[in-house]
Amino acid sequence: MTWTTFFQQLMNGVSVGSLYALLAIGYTLVYGILGLINFAHSDVFMLGTYFAFFMIGIFLLPWWISVLIGVGLCALVGVTIERVAYRPLRNAPRISALITAVGVSFFIENLGLVTVGARPKGFPRPELMKNVYFIAGARIQGVTFWVPLISIAVLLVLFYLVYRTKLGMAMRAVSKDMETTRLMGVNVDRVILYAFALGSALAGIGGVLWACKYPQINPLMGIFPGWKAFTAAVVGGIGNVVGAMIGGFIIGLAEIMIVAFFPNLTGYRDAFVFALLIIFLLVKPSGIMGETLKEKV
Amino acid sequence: MFTRETRELLFTFVLFVLLMVGVWLAQRYLNAYLVRIFNTACIYVIAAVAYNLVNGITGQFSLGPNGFMAIGGYTVALLMLPVVQKQEVYFLQPLIWPFNSFSFPPALFIFALLLGGLLAAGGAILIGFPTLRLRGDYLAIATFGFGEIIIVLANNLIPLTNGALGIKGIPEYTNLWWTVNWAFWTVFLVKNLVNSSFGRALKAIREDEVAAEAMGINLFRHKLLAFALSAFFAGVAGGLFVTLISTISPTLFTFSMTFNLLIIIVLGGLGSITGSTITAVLFAFLQELLREVEAPHVIGSWTFPGIPGMRMVVFSAILVILMIFYRRGLFGRQELSWQHVSRILWWGKRAHGGQS
Amino acid sequence: MFLEYCGGGKELMVDNHERILHLENLTIAFGGLLAVNDFSLTIYRGDLVGLIGPNGAGKTTVFNLVSGQYIPTRGKVWFDGREITGLSPDRITALGIARTFQNIRLFGDLSALENVLVSFHVRTSYSFLSPMFCFPRSRKEERRIREEAYSLLEAVGLGNFAREKASSLPYGQQRRLEIARALATHPRLLLLDEPAAGMNPQETRELMEFIQRIRRDFELTIFLIEHDMKVVMGICERVAVMDFGIKIAEGTPSEIRNNPRVIEAYLGAEAQ
Numbered sequence: 001m002t003w004t005t006f007f008q009q010l011m012n013g014v015s016v017g018s019l020y021a022l023l024a025i026g027y028t029l030v031y032g033i034l035g036l037i038n039f040a041h042s043d044v045f046m047l048g049t050y051f052a053f054f055m056i057g058i059f060l061l062p063w064w065i066s067v068l069i070g071v072g073l074c075a076l077v078g079v080t081i082e083r084v085a086y087r088p089l090r091n092a093p094r095i096s097a098l099i100t101a102v103g104v105s106f107f108i109e110n111l112g113l114v115t116v117g118a119r120p121k122g123f124p125r126p127e128l129m130k131n132v133y134f135i136a137g138a139r140i141q142g143v144t145f146w147v148p149l150i151s152i153a154v155l156l157v158l159f160y161l162v163y164r165t166k167l168g169m170a171m172r173a174v175s176k177d178m179e180t181t182r183l184m185g186v187n188v189d190r191v192i193l194y195a196f197a198l199g200s201a202l203a204g205i206g207g208v209l210w211a212c213k214y215p216q217i218n219p220l221m222g223i224f225p226g227w228k229a230f231t232a233a234v235v236g237g238i239g240n241v242v243g244a245m246i247g248g249f250i251i252g253l254a255e256i257m258i259v260a261f262f263p264n265l266t267g268y269r270d271a272f273v274f275a276l277l278i279i280f281l282l283v284k285p286s287g288i289m290g291e292t293l294k295e296k297v
Numbered sequence: 298m299f300t301r302e303t304r305e306l307l308f309t310f311v312l313f314v315l316l317m318v319g320v321w322l323a324q325r326y327l328n329a330y331l332v333r334i335f336n337t338a339c340i341y342v343i344a345a346v347a348y349n350l351v352n353g354i355t356g357q358f359s360l361g362p363n364g365f366m367a368i369g370g371y372t373v374a375l376l377m378l379p380v381v382q383k384q385e386v387y388f389l390q391p392l393i394w395p396f397n398s399f400s401f402p403p404a405l406f407i408f409a410l411l412l413g414g415l416l417a418a419g420g421a422i423l424i425g426f427p428t429l430r431l432r433g434d435y436l437a438i439a440t441f442g443f444g445e446i447i448i449v450l451a452n453n454l455i456p457l458t459n460g461a462l463g464i465k466g467i468p469e470y471t472n473l474w475w476t477v478n479w480a481f482w483t484v485f486l487v488k489n490l491v492n493s494s495f496g497r498a499l500k501a502i503r504e505d506e507v508a509a510e511a512m513g514i515n516l517f518r519h520k521l522l523a524f525a526l527s528a529f530f531a532g533v534a535g536g537l538f539v540t541l542i543s544t545i546s547p548t549l550f551t552f553s554m555t556f557n558l559l560i561i562i563v564l565g566g567l568g569s570i571t572g573s574t575i576t577a578v579l580f581a582f583l584q585e586l587l588r589e590v591e592a593p594h595v596i597g598s599w600t601f602p603g604i605p606g607m608r609m610v611v612f613s614a615i616l617v618i619l620m621i622f623y624r625r626g627l628f629g630r631q632e633l634s635w636q637h638v639s640r641i642l643w644w645g646k647r648a649h650g651g652q653s
Numbered sequence: 654m655f656l657e658y659c660g661g662g663k664e665l666m667v668d669n670h671e672r673i674l675h676l677e678n679l680t681i682a683f684g685g686l687l688a689v690n691d692f693s694l695t696i697y698r699g700d701l702v703g704l705i706g707p708n709g710a711g712k713t714t715v716f717n718l719v720s721g722q723y724i725p726t727r728g729k730v731w732f733d734g735r736e737i738t739g740l741s742p743d744r745i746t747a748l749g750i751a752r753t754f755q756n757i758r759l760f761g762d763l764s765a766l767e768n769v770l771v772s773f774h775v776r777t778s779y780s781f782l783s784p785m786f787c788f789p790r791s792r793k794e795e796r797r798i799r800e801e802a803y804s805l806l807e808a809v810g811l812g813n814f815a816r817e818k819a820s821s822l823p824y825g826q827q828r829r830l831e832i833a834r835a836l837a838t839h840p841r842l843l844l845l846d847e848p849a850a851g852m853n854p855q856e857t858r859e860l861m862e863f864i865q866r867i868r869r870d871f872e873l874t875i876f877l878i879e880h881d882m883k884v885v886m887g888i889c890e891r892v893a894v895m896d897f898g899i900k901i902a903e904g905t906p907s908e909i910r911n912n913p914r915v916i917e918a919y920l921g922a923e924a925q
Contacts, residue, residue, distance in 0.1 A: 035433075037438060089624075094434070096620055099563060100616075102556070102616075103617040103620060110609040110610040114606050118606075223445070227438070227445065231438070234438065267449070267453035270446060274443070274445075277438070281428055281431065489785045489786070490784060494791075494794075494795065494798070495774070495781045495784065497771050500762070501760045501763070504762055504763060505759075507722065507742075507754075507758060508759070511743075511754075512772045513775035514774060516743070526781075630762060
């Protein structure tokens with residue numbers, strides 16, 4: 001492998017990784033607070049692309065505005081899911097909430113299949129993404145360049161929100177100890193809604209950027225990225241926002257590099273992530289940044 | 298006259314004989330369409346009861362049955378497909394040794410099923426080993442991944458699975474005798490296990506892992522046992538299914554299969570073996586009914602084309618609504634026992650005769 | 654009253670003076686916080702030892718270290734002459750230490766009888782295949798443990814509640830059931846975490862008698878955490894006091910009562 005192709009693949013890995021990171025943060029926020037795997041998160045990711053797609057295609061809005069509206073709608077969907085499906089089950093056994101999450105996810109996917117069909121649609125990309133850049137002699141596509149850049153910018157805004165604002169502090173407090181935080185006078189329900197809104201908006205952004213990179217969209221497109229992003233959250237230490245980001249980059253880079261070095265194993269790309277998950281669970285189940293979770297006895 | 302256990306065994310035996318007579322009659326007089334639904338129903342019973350052992354009894358959230366069914370299905374397909382046919386089917390890439398050189402005679406079908414089940418159980422141990430030691434929901438995410446990875450492997454291991462084309466022309470060994478027998482024995486065995494000291498240990502784990510461990514129960518061993526046993530029966534169900542419809546491909550055992558089973562066990566009551574049995578049969582029929590929804594309809598000037606997938610929309614909506622408003626399902630954690638049945642049947646008599 | 658109770662314990666103490674539980678410099682850190690710091694304690698066979706201290710002093714953490722829920726950062730736990738540090742809770746229970754929980758942790762959806770039966774499971778000798786195929790052996794065993802569990806429920810005064818769901822029992826009965834469940838594991842050392850919590854004076858008095866009785870009937874060594882000073886001073890022969898993860902005193906109830914450090918710890922806690 002030459003240096004330039006290596007560099008191209010590296011950029012590619014970073015860009016896929018940054019998308020996993022965006023998606024993983026939504027999982028980790030919700031898991032940290034509610035202890036729930038939000039299976040529907042990957043579908044919000046998918047919905048983001050369709051919202052933008054229809055805004056552009058039907059309402060003929062400019063790309064950026066369409067995307068912004070799409071992301072807003074994603075936040076709304078996330079909040080609705082929490083309000084309608086998860087909140088009634090907050091004190092129910094864990095398994096009930098998980099089953100509901102799976103149900104919501106499957107509902108969105110199948111509703112998608114029924115309404116827009118299984119056939120992939122071409123996602124319109126803005127000119128910016130189609131440009132070609134030459135960096136250090138390597139030919140880098142606009143997407144490969146802009147996707148990680150935008151993702152990282154979004155991640156920085158998120159870190160600011162989580163670690164520097166009152167809302168972020170409330171979120172972290174709720175995830176540490178919901179009851180005590182409630183006693184401190186924090187409106188826990190509202191904090192949870194914000195967490196869903198924030199996570200879902202990130203998923204929406206991730207979805208649109210993903211569609212810029214792989215411009216074929218379909219109602220089931222969220223399943224694998226979603227599962228890998230959750231794996232990334234586990235690898236990084238579930239519940240930890242920085243960990244989710246690190247995990248996302250690790251998964252993205254590992255996946256792309258393995259395919260780059262062993263091209264005939266391309267078909268098994270998804271299986272590697274699975275192997276990585278199993279290895280992590282065996283060796284370091286608490287993840288890179290996670291603390292060992294000990295149930296209070 | 299008899300102890301309660303003996304009497305219940307006797308009842309069970311009578312039920313078995315009745316079932317066998319029923320099968321004999323059905324084979325003779327029932328039309329092929331209904332027989333097929335009953336076959337599917339029995340396969341659902343096997344897989345759902347097994348699934349409930351993990352999700353309902355032990356309280357561990359697995360999303361893996363489709364993967365285990367796929368393992369069982371491919372195993373049985375590879376073992377039972379005649380060698381001549383194998384050469385025809387695997388025209389892209391030849392089947393690898395040793396499967397290309399032998400196949401089981403029909404008499405060994407039962408062993409093919411058992412092997413399929415055992416391999417599925419092996420897969421479960423592989424997944425369970427890293428995940429069941431940990432508290433939390435790692436099992437859910439690992440089994441979900443596993444189900445998807447099995448499909449990836451089925452698509453890519455072409456010399457073994459024939460890739461996306463799948464395997465066609467698998468001999469149709471499965472008939473009502475097989476499915477009803479397996480369903481009966483699965484329910485019988487799993488229910489016995491659940492009612493034993495092991496079953497109590499599994500329920501204790503569901504109720505409170507910390508307390509169960511403090512009472513001396515080895516969490517990992519018990520969870521793994523339940524998970525592997527469940528996978529065994531799922532594997533058998535997969536094997537029966539492919540020899541029923543005589544074909545297997547990567548799209549046969551997708552997540553939808555797991556989802557169907559999830560609806561069955563939630564509807565029947567998480568933790569109720571008899572509940573799952575009944576709802577599995579109901580589900581098989583409900584599914585046929587909902588096929589109607591997917592057929593093309595003309596209403597006024599609107600023509601609705603066939604909407605494949607509408608069923609799944611309805612099912613997932615049902616699941617969410619059930620979880621929010623009617624979490625306990627039809628049976629909750631109750632089991633339908635012979636005591637209940639006799640109470641219903643001899644209700645009048647008991648009112649006079651007192652304790653039986 | 655106190656003397657009367659002492660009399661019950663005396664013959665046991667004369668019996669032997671071997672160590673049954675020995676905690677050696679136990680230390681555990683959560684993050685930067687030392688929840689238990691350099692805690693040492695020896696309990697002799699037949700003792701009834703109390704552990705007291707203000708809220709958050711680390712008492713339950715000591716129990717969790719003994720029963721294996723937590724693994725100490727430093728230090729050792731010896732039980733009956735062997736080191737059990739780092740063993741899993743189920744192994745430790747099998748060796749003969751049983752416990753109850755501060756916030757009752759029964760198997761809520763199971764009946765009282767089943768709750769007790771769960772504890773018998775470890776010592777059932779058949780494999781899982783035996784009940785599946787209705788082998789007579791497992792049925793005989795099942796009948797045996799059912800009888801044993803019944804008589805245990807009778808012994809703790811819950812005979813009439815055997816078929817009730819554990820979660821539907823009144824609070825006091827739940828505490829008793831938890832003790833019965835622990836006894837069913839055939840322990841030699843019983844750890845009771847605040848057995849009198851939430852009880853009225855009448856129930857508390859009954860509980861004290863109950864603890865004395867099971868101690869005699871089951872030849873137990875008992876180590877208990879309690880907030881109710883009447884209980885601790887009434888039935889314990891020795892008392893250890895913790896504050897901020899450290900053992901600040903140990904002695905007979907009367908020694909403890911007059912210990913200035915203990916008084917300070919409690920007054921200090923109240924002053925907060």
